Amino acid sequence: MSAITAEQVAHLANLARIDLSPEEITNLTLDLGQIVDSVAKVQEVATSDVPATSHPMPLTNVFREDVVVPSLSVEQALSGAPARAGDKFRVPAILDEE
Amino acid sequence: MAKPELMDYDKALELFEPVLGFEVHVELNTKTKMFCGCANEFGSGANTNTCPTCLGLPGGLPQVNHKAIESSIRLGLALGCEIAEHSRFARKNYFYPDTAKNFQTSQYDDPICHDGSLTIELESGRLVTVEIERAHMEDDAGKLTHMGGSTGRIQGADYSLVDYNRGGVPLVEIVTQMIEGAEHDAPEIGRTYVAGIREIAKALGVSNARMEEGNVRCDANVSLRPRGSKVLGTRTETKNVNSLRSVERAVRYEIQRQAAVLHAGGTITQETRHWHEDTGITSAGRPKSDADDYRYFPEPDLVPMAPSREWVEELRLTLPEPPAARRKRLQADWGFANLEFQDVVNSDLMDAVEATVAAGASAQSARKWWTGEIARLANAAGVAADSLVQPAQLAALIALVEAGTLTDRLARQVLEGVIAGEGTPAEVVASRGLAVVSDDGALIAAIDEALSKQPDVLAKIRDGKLQAAGAVIGAVMKAMRGQADAARVRELVLERAGTAESGSVE
Numbered sequence: 271m272s273a274i275t276a277e278q279v280a281h282l283a284n285l286a287r288i289d290l291s292p293e294e295i296t297n298l299t300l301d302l303g304q305i306v307d308s309v310a311k312v313q314e315v316a317t318s319d320v321p322a323t324s325h326p327m328p329l330t331n332v333f334r335e336d337v338v339v340p341s342l343s344v345e346q347a348l349s350g351a352p353a354r355a356g357d358k359f360r361v362p363a364i365l366d367e368e
Numbered sequence: 369m370a371k372p373e374l375m376d377y378d379k380a381l382e383l384f385e386p387v388l389g390f391e392v393h394v395e396l397n398t399k400t401k402m403f404c405g406c407a408n409e410f411g412s413g414a415n416t417n418t419c420p421t422c423l424g425l426p427g428g429l430p431q432v433n434h435k436a437i438e439s440s441i442r443l444g445l446a447l448g449c450e451i452a453e454h455s456r457f458a459r460k461n462y463f464y465p466d467t468a469k470n471f472q473t474s475q476y477d478d479p480i481c482h483d484g485s486l487t488i489e490l491e492s493g494r495l496v497t498v499e500i501e502r503a504h505m506e507d508d509a510g511k512l513t514h515m516g517g518s519t520g521r522i523q524g525a526d527y528s529l530v531d532y533n534r535g536g537v538p539l540v541e542i543v544t545q546m547i548e549g550a551e552h553d554a555p556e557i558g559r560t561y562v563a564g565i566r567e568i569a570k571a572l573g574v575s576n577a578r579m580e581e582g583n584v585r586c587d588a589n590v591s592l593r594p595r596g597s598k599v600l601g602t603r604t605e606t607k608n609v610n611s612l613r614s615v616e617r618a619v620r621y622e623i624q625r626q627a628a629v630l631h632a633g634g635t636i637t638q639e640t641r642h643w644h645e646d647t648g649i650t651s652a653g654r655p656k657s658d659a660d661d662y663r664y665f666p667e668p669d670l671v672p673m674a675p676s677r678e679w680v681e682e683l684r685l686t687l688p689e690p691p692a693a694r695r696k697r698l699q700a701d702w703g704f705a706n707l708e709f710q711d712v713v714n715s716d717l718m719d720a721v722e723a724t725v726a727a728g729a730s731a732q733s734a735r736k737w738w739t740g741e742i743a744r745l746a747n748a749a750g751v752a753a754d755s756l757v758q759p760a761q762l763a764a765l766i767a768l769v770e771a772g773t774l775t776d777r778l779a780r781q782v783l784e785g786v787i788a789g790e791g792t793p794a795e796v797v798a799s800r801g802l803a804v805v806s807d808d809g810a811l812i813a814a815i816d817e818a819l820s821k822q823p824d825v826l827a828k829i830r831d832g833k834l835q836a837a838g839a840v841i842g843a844v845m846k847a848m849r850g851q852a853d854a855a856r857v858r859e860l861v862l863e864r865a866g867t868a869e870s871g872s873v874e
């Protein structure tokens with residue numbers, strides 16, 4: 271049985287700024303629980319000599335040279351902005367911090 | 369905002385032991401951003417240096433800037449760090465409009481540099497070794513401007529404007545271990561440590577290292593432990609303390625504030641605090657909360673880094689002389705007294721003096737000109753002294769003074785000409801006709817004229833009242849429009865008056 275609780279799902283939803291209904295939270299708790307259980311099965315197979323893997327390809331050191339390439343124009347950059355003021359993005363005031 | 373109680377600093381130290389920690393962000397001066405080819409420069413208009421990657425738009429794909437890795441490794445090596453054989457980026461997830469991607473690309477459990485140290489020397493001569501836990505790479509956030517409201521601060525703002533030119537610029541964040549045993553020196557340790565980091569970044573050439581432009585930014589952690597207790601106090605993190613003097617003031621302030629709160633039976637809240645440069649106080653920001661659950665995970669769009677040991681050793685060979693060692697060497701070479709040397713260091717003129725000496729000037733002359741007349745002119749013009757004149761030009765000017773071609777007063781006029789772009793010192797001397805009149809014939813003619821106009825003075829001189837010669841010397845200097853060597857004029861005046869002395873003394 272997975273350790274995922276409805277409270278954890280609600281907490282994650284809050285962190286991710288996703289508005290979930292109580293019904294969605296119930297369903298997601300079940301779904302995420304199953305995913306965690308499946309991963310736990312894999313962990314049973316993996317012994318201590320198998321290192322944790324974050325990237326599937328055995329690839330390292332992919333670098334870009336420090337050379338300037340053209341940026342977007344200001345108009346292009348702002349074309350998807352919900353609101354703008356001059357050449358800047360305009361966003362709602364953030365009130366929870368001094 | 370009520371002004372909080374502060375405890376007297378000495379009393380606070382009597383009751384509590386301060387424990388410090390610093391996070392210093394160094395902005396790298398690469399040509400491009402950390403993960404995209406947008407220019408790493410400002411001032412060319414808001415949002416002119418953005419692309420899908422640094423704006424977090426769909427389809428953007430980050431690529432690691434090779435030069436930024438190189439700079440980070442060199443900075444780590446200069447701080448005595450180990451360079452990780454295996455390092456990777458991680459996403460730090462949070463929502464704030466200065467970060468368009470909704471996460472900062474940072475490093476979590478595999479920082480590129482770890483376990484270093486920096487030994488700093490305080491004014492008392494006390495040496496303090498600050499242990500460095502890690503130095504990791506991350507990208508900078510955009511710049512927010514809060515509009516409306518009464519103060520322009522966040523509180524009361526109606527809306528905010530965002531410029532993403534700085535978003536994605538490479539940073540190295542250097543994190544210290546806990547610093548214990550700082551005692552009364554805590555504020556000075558903060559200032560000197562940040563100055564040390566800044567100096568190293570500058571010497572390496574990896575950052576412009578100007579604190580006033582935010583190239584080096586400091587977060588200061590302070591907690592107090594009651595004397596006799598082994599338990600650490602709750603710490604506060606004062607954010608974005610952006611001058612050396614402010615680091616010192618902010619640490620001192622937090623010690624005094626926390627001591628007053630604890631002594632009155634209160635508790636310290638673990639929170640970020642904001643430093644106010646104008647009033648010299650910190651104010652409470654956001655307390656630690658759910659929002660600090662950043663859910664770090666390895667960045668899936670970037671493959672890990674494995675800097676080869678050969679590369680690391682190659683980079684180690686490029687490290688300059690450590691700034692502290694260089695200071696000691698130069699002071700000894702130049703033979704400067706502590707105050708003279710401090711004056712040069714504090715005015716940021718060490719490189720200028722060194723280059724002037726290399727161009728042939730004596731160290732004392734170079735120091736006098738840089739920290740004197742040039743600093744004065746720079747101050748009046750509101751620019752950096754070393755931007756006014758090339759060291760080689762100053763060395764040429766000093767040579768003209770030492771050869772007797774120019775008096776100090778004439779040399780100042782020549783300097784003005786050089787700064788005004790009129791050419792080399794020799795060219796300015798020629799075009800302005802400023803050389804000292806060293807032709808005794810011209811001087812003697814002027815002296816004889818002056819003496820004949822002032823027979824009473826002549827009589828006094830002949831009477832042995834040599835100080836009376838001053839009036840004649842003044843008249844001659846005026847006639848020569850200052851372009852004469854006053855000592856030589858005096859000699860000649862006495863000679864013409866018929867009382868030449870041997871071994872004249874001023």
Ligand SMILES: [Zn+2]
Binds near residue numbers: 406418419421536
């Ligand atoms: Zn970009």
